[in-house]
Amino acid sequence: MSELSEPRPVNHKFLTPGVIVLLILAANGLIWVFLRFILGIGAVTNLNNEFPWGIWIGIDVAAGVALAAGGFTTSALAHIFHREHFHDIVRPALLTAMLGYTFVALGVFIDLGRYYSIWHMFIYWNGNSVLFEVGVCVLTYVTVLYIEFIPIVTERFVGRVDLPGLWARFNRALDKVLRFLDRNINRAMFFFIIAGVVLSCLHQSSLGTLMMIAGQKIHPLWQSPISPLLFLISAISVGFPMVIMESIISHRSFGLKDEMDVLSSLARFIGPLLGVYLAFKMGDMVIRETFVYLTEFTLESVLWIIEVLIGVIIPLRMFLWDKVLQSKPLIFAASLMVIFGVFLNRFNVFIVAYTPSYMTTKYWPSIGEISVTLGFIAIEVLLYRIFVMIFPVIAQPMRRPQVKTKYAIRGIIR
Amino acid sequence: MKPLLIITFITLVSASLWGQTTKHHASMPIKCSKCHTCNNPTYLDPCLKVCPDFKRAGVSVRHTADEAPEIIKIDTLANVYQASIFTHKLHAEMSAMSGGCSLCHHHNPPGPILQCSDCHQAKILRDDLTKPGLKGAYHQQCLNCHKSWSHANNCEVCHARQTDAEQTASTADKEAFKGKEHPEVTEPEKKVYQTGFESLPVVTFYHDDHAHRFGYECVDCHKNESCRRCHDTLAKPSEFKEDVHEPCMACHAEAVENKCTVCHAKTEQGRFEHANVGWPLESYHQTLHCQSCHGVDKTFNKLNSNCKSCHKDWTPDNFNHTVTGLRLDEVHASFDCKLCHENRAFSENASCSNCHEGYTYPAQKPGN
Amino acid sequence: MGKQSRRDFLKTSGLIGAGLSGLSSKKAHSGVKKIIADDRMGVLVDTTLCIGCRRCEYACKGAHDIDPGRIEQYDDRSVFKEMRRPQYNAYTVVNEYTDPENPDNPSNVKVQCMHCDHPACLSACIVGAFSKEENGAVIWDEGKCIGCRYCMIACPFQIPQFEYHKALEPEIRKCDLCWESRTKDGGVPACVEICPMEALVYGKRYELLQLAHERIEKNPERYLDHVYGENEVGGTSWLYLAAQDFTKLDFPQLSDEPAPGASEKLQHAIFSYFIPPASLFALLGGIMWINRKQNTTEEE
The missing domain is CATH 3.90.10.10 (Cytochrome C3)
Structure with missing residues (x-):
């Protein structure tokens, strides 16, 4: 590596016009969440007995999980395959995944009719249920992500715990805990890293199995027996574009120098991954002869074409082009397309493809549902901003010589 | 030889009939106990079960x-x-x-x-x-x-x-x-139907002719009547050609074949007159029931005008000319039929000119 | 760090392996009750006999603590103008369909949970809140449900209904074959008991199938030669006879494969005794170890 860098808290003012917009969206979302708990799901959403799941599941959960895949893909790349070149982007990806999954869990929580019984899934197991598998994997993975984040907390606060006011009496105890964690957690960290990747593979694919049980209620374009495989490959493919998109946006927002060399080499993986995804998707279409549905002009066929053309084929061509890999605007645009493609795929599978056996009205999300979804995204972005300003997440040029870190995840090994 | 053959034939037929009746019952592939409660049912004491396990074809409600x-x-x-x-x-x-x-x-x-x-x-x-x-x-x-x-x-x-x-x-x-009765059903004299058949819309049906003159019982036609025919609160006339034609065609199918004009006409039609079929009924024939000549089938057989088609037992020996409404005088009674009825064409007028110059039938009848 | 962490690695791996195998054996014996008894009960619905008097709707409400209102209200036939579906406060409804070939004799179809032999809801439920009981009833356990509504996604007949209007304790509501109040103790479902035409016959499922086929055989011009529910989605406890095509009576056209179908198989394949996930874990561990070794060697 030509230039030395280390993760440091970003020093930037918090409030900007963009942040104010996000704060408004967040507040609006929280108001609707509050209303949902007071008045019930029926009052706030357009969900009914024909459409039991809406965008809270289709976008907040299904798309949310897919778009948080950057965490496990970069973690696998950097730690399991030991591509040290990419260590700079591990922490931002980890933070995104951690926040992303937290909000996936919150999304599920508000969508549950009996949210206060969510703990039942740990005592009443149904091994046949795909949802059970997804639920357990996601919650375990959230825990793993928090554990993976602990070294970042200890790095920042060991010896620097300074709680305000009355809480100050706990300073010593907290410091001890942090030191204990700092000493011991690294021994087991490799386990959590691998577990994170395994759990991700499991639930990313199981999300694809989730709608299979709906049988003919799912449009044949998406009701595929290899749906879990398609979900897994697409999740892996969207991981790096997410990291690229976040890196470019956050660096621009904080006025930092971009990491184009890292991003370009990261982008080289995306083309082949998209290629594999496209191959499986097309192979599935040819074998099941679902192309006949494309001759009909329906919402489903149009969205399928948009999903594959804009989300897969065009960015696939772009990522295989050296000029794109070197250009920040083009690499950003291509990444956005992949993200859009996977987002649309999840939206399609969970919402567009679903036709109830007895349908009287079409589903369209209510103001409340859209508000909550936008609110959650806003809060996620805000929390990301707060976290990178407090914790050493984003890599910045090194200010002073640094002792070698104990474990890779804590920082950069020269 | 001939009597022997007849006897053999009768024996065979009755034997086969007997065989069929026995087969129909005791040798049927069901257990006796399915219908009978005792081991040896007899004609006088069949010891039948009240509710056998299968639906019997025959029902014996012997009441009116x-x-x-x-x-x-x-x-x-x-x-x-x-x-x-x-x-x-x-x-x-x-x-x-x-x-x-x-x-x-x-x-x-x-x-x-x-x-x-x-x-x-x-x-x-x-x-x-x-x-x-x-x-x-x-x-x-x-x-x-x-x-x-x-x-x-x-x-x-x-x-x-x-x-x-x-x-x-x-x-x-x-x-x-108690005492609740179905209101008396009034019998229509005739029905004039306006059908959807544009060129020949009118069908005239003389109900009283069918019920009385032709000698039918009500149930001969009204056997599959449903209460709905009269009581349906939402009744609407049937639009299917087959449904409308079905009651008539049960008897008239052969006569109609594809000739619509048998029933359909431009205007209301008169009653059936026997003369219209080329055989005006006179004297004795007028008082007969249709069935006397046309058989007891519901569909009347078509007959030709030859006397022998009905009067099968008439021979020159036993024929009494009086039944035709003309008693022959002694002279004429002794003639051979052919002398007046040329070529034995009895349905045509007799010829007088064989013997009498200038005589014509029926102006100059040979009797009274 | 090299040596130390490699030893840790092996030690922890062993522990994880043991943990995972423990986990998998527990999973294999998950506590979902699904009994498919040979003499399970069922109901045969003869849609040609049903007269649409809707007394079953009345009796059903009475049997499930829902206010049924006055019985005369059920004589109102104007409700048949629209197709109705079961609701949180009506576990069964009767619809009317006119047969274009026989407009004076409409078919009335009672709709309720079919009580599948291989229920999709039971397979889907995250906490196993559904169970199939000895008599064939598929019932829902309020004590387990978390309100995720995946059962509604899974059900091919769109039967489970959620109480969207409730902020607290919303229930999944559907016909329970009167399990709790009647059939558990050998009783007859309320709808069957009240049906004046005996268009509903409650009995052992295999006997009902015989009866259904016997009726078709005796009256081939009255019935379509198909018993809906005999094979659909692997068989259901409720069986239907009809005079016209079932799709015209709004029955979904379903295959004979059990409704959970491929999803359950796939799920079990991915998790068969936890071997695939454990192998993936081992594989990744191996890659990590090899890469680290190379790295350490390079560093040293």
Whole structure:
């Protein structure tokens, strides 16, 4: 590596016009969440007995999980395959995944009719249920992500715990805990890293199995027996574009120098991954002869074409082009397309493809549902901003010589 | 030789018939115990089961509607609703036009008339699910017809609510239904149908001719009548050609073939006149029933005008010319038929010119 | 760090392996009750007999603590103008369909939970809140449900209904074959008991199938030669006879494969005794170890 860098808290003012917009969206979302708990799901959403799941599941959960895949893909790349070149982007990806999954869990929580019984899934197991598998994997993975984040907390606060006011009496105890964690957690960290990747593979694919049980209620374009495989490959493919998109946006927002060399080499993986995804998707279409549905002009066929053309084929061509890999605007645009493609795929599978056996009205999300979804995204972005300003997440040029870190995840090994 | 052959033939036929009857019964591939309660059933004591496990083809309700009970109170299952009063006699009389007693009494071995509850159990959880339970048996029997013509199936049509004290007196009282009769059915003289057949729209049907002149019984035609014919609250004329034609075609199919004009005309048509078919009925023929010549089949056989086609036993020896309405005088009576009826064409006028110059028949009849 | 962490690695791996195998054996014996008894009960619905009196709707409400209103209200036939579906406060409804070939004799079809032999809801439920009981009833356990509504996604007949209007304790509501109040103790479902026409027959499923085929055989012109529910989605406890094509009576056209179908198989394949996930874990561990070794060697 030509230039030395280390993760440091970003020093930037918090409030900007963009942040104010996000704060408004967040507040609006929280108001609707509050209303949902007071008045019930029926009052706030357009969900009914024909459409039991809406965008809270289709976008907040299904798309949310897919778009948080950057965490496990970069973690696998950097730690399991030991591509040290990419260590700079591990922490931002980890933070995104951690926040992303937290909000996936919150999304599920508000969508549950009996949210206060969510703990039942740990005592009443149904091994046949795909949802059970997804639920357990996601919650375990959230825990793993928090554990993976602990070294970042200890790095920042060991010896620097300074709680305000009355809480100050706990300073010593907290410091001890942090030191204990700092000493011991690294021994087991490799386990959590691998577990994170395994759990991700499991639930990313199981999300694809989730709608299979709906049988003919799912449009044949998406009701595929290899749906879990398609979900897994697409999740892996969207991981790096997410990291690229976040890196470019956050660096621009904080006025930092971009990491184009890292991003370009990261982008080289995306083309082949998209290629594999496209191959499986097309192979599935040819074998099941679902192309006949494309001759009909329906919402489903149009969205399928948009999903594959804009989300897969065009960015696939772009990522295989050296000029794109070197250009920040083009690499950003291509990444956005992949993200859009996977987002649309999840939206399609969970919402567009679903036709109830007895349908009287079409589903369209209510103001409340859209508000909550936008609110959650806003809060996620805000929390990301707060976290990178407090914790050493984003890599910045090194200010002073640094002792070698104990474990890779804590920082950069020269 | 000939008598021997005839005897052999008769023996064979009767033997085969006998064989068939025995086969029909004792050698059928079912166990005797399926129908009989004892080991050796005889003709006089068949010891038949009251409710055998299969539906018998024959039903032996040996009563006329007049002998039947007039009112039956069905109260076996009364709980939410009160007992239903069933005007039995009224139904029995009307059933003559739609299947008879066996329409409801679909199974009854020789002996007393069975009640529904003799075979149909009142229990819902019962061993034999193939027979409807008592409640189902009642309601399926009544509503199969009543549903189709009243288009109403609210329970109060037949039952009073158990809670309605006021209605108790009116509907649950058997006496209130006594003497209830179907209003007299007026018989139309003729019906003139305006059909959708544009070029020949009118069909004239003389009901009284069919009912009285042609010698048909009501049930000869009105045998599959449903109450709906008259009682349907939403009745609308049938639009299907086959449905409209069906009642006439049962007898007239052969005559009609594809000739619409047999029934259809531009204007209303007159009654059937025998003369129109080329055979004006005169003297003795006028007083005969149609069946006397045309057979007892519902469809009248077409006859030719040859006397022998009806009067098969007429020979020159036994023929009494008087029955034709013309008693021959002694001279003419002794002639051979051919002398006047050339070529034995009896349907044509006799020829007088063989003997009498300038004589013509019938102006100069040979008798009175 | 090299040596130390490699030893840790092996030690922890062993522990994880043991943990995972423990986990998998527990999973194999998950506590979902699904009994498919040979003499399970069922209901045969003869849509040609049903007269649409809707007394079953009345009795059903009475049997499930829902206010049924006055019985006369059920004589109102104007409700048949629209197709109705079961609701949180009406576990069964009767619809009417006119047969274009026989307009005077409409078919009335009672709709309620079919009580599948291989229920999709039971397979889907995250906490196993559904169970199939000895008599064939598929019932829902309020004590387990978390309100995720995946059962509604899974059900091919769109039967489970959620109480969207409730902020607290919303229930999944559907026909329970009167399990709690009647059939558990050998009783008859309320709808069957009240049906005046005996268009509903409650009995052992295999006997009902015989009965259904017997009726078709005896009256081939009255019935379509198909017993809906005999094979659909692997068989259901409720069986239907009809005079016209079932799709015209709004029955979904379904294959004979059990409704959970491929999803359950796939799920079990991915998790068969936890071997695939454990192998993936081992594989990744191996890659990590090899890469680290190379790295350490390079560093040293």
